[in-house]
Amino acid sequence: MTKHIVREWVELISDPISMGNQDQRVFENADLPAVIDKLSVTIRLKIHKHEPHYATIFHKGTNTDIRTPILQLTPNKSKLHAKFTGNWTCSAGIGELEDGLVVNKWYHIAYTLSDPEKRLDIYVDGEWVGFYCIQNVKTQKVIFNNGPFYVGRSTTHHIGFSGEICNVRYFNWRLSAEEVKEDFFDEFQKKPIVYGSRIALVHVSTRKYLSTKKIQYDLGPDNQQYMNKGFTNDEKIAGFL
Template structure:
């Protein structure tokens, strides 16, 4: 009998919305994409001020039931990413070491997979840390059917800041998919005459540049520029 995994995702908050310590959005397990053994969450986050272990999101009926959970270290802006395992209810990492700046938008991605035995964290499309399960035959990630809290949970207060583009996926996003999500979340400005634009390679995040590079395509070893031409059609 063949089994097919259906990839589903939902944008739970488009936003941006302001969040205080007492604010929360709650989503029932049945209203989320069905998760088997993998999940991912992406969001845009801006922290206004520090507080005591504030919750960004937490799925579970109790604080020790926490797959997934993301909060900030007390009175810092270091990401505290955790999940529950069958050997320990509090497993994960803290990143980045220097924390996030206040009053600045960041794109955060949390990806978790039991088959791959790992938790990964990305900030602005860049992989910044992971936790790997070493006892792979015995230790497993414990998922749950509790509600998903964005902001305040039953036991902890929420963040002081703003959240937008909160997305819940029932698979582990690849680094390329995280980068695509980050690029698509970046605030966009209209392109007008005189605008400066850059071309970016989606999978690496690297920008196309010609400064200081000469291409041997002509008799005079000329350096070639890249031009983008935009057409506007007014179709009625």
């Protein structure tokens, strides 16, 4: 019988909240969109310091062996460590990405997982940065669970992070690369432009930014800026303040 599911998502945390490494937010499985064989989680995260241990960002499951999904930061360098439970191991996924997170800087992170596609993908600020593929596609499967979804500290052995988090979203499908970019830019689009606002113009596909003289935008390690002499009065009237 073919499985059908309605695409649903929920924003579990909206406004920024501060988290210590012992803090947690718990969401019961019944309060989440029903998952069959795919899911995605997107978050905005700012860490205040590098922890000397694995720091959990989020984890769904009842113990350390049941963890689909789990996203952690590696000790001292805060590299993303993304895993899930399979029918052949409790620790499948990405051991660590090449670059660690910088302290006191906001990031948008997306974790997408699909058993039919047999893959896990990680995005940072809308950019695809890592993936893991299941090799034995006929026999190896992702094991999803009905446990709680934790943000921050989860089980006894999963200590959390020190920092801030917001816009935690849980989806019951695997987001495409285009949907991840839409989620990344979504919060910027919600903010109204008013007199005195500082704005940045971005090309969605290339993620290249247009900057004005003497203004530098903190927009990530791959930020590429181009200089502009300024706007005319007509352009200012049209809404470029």
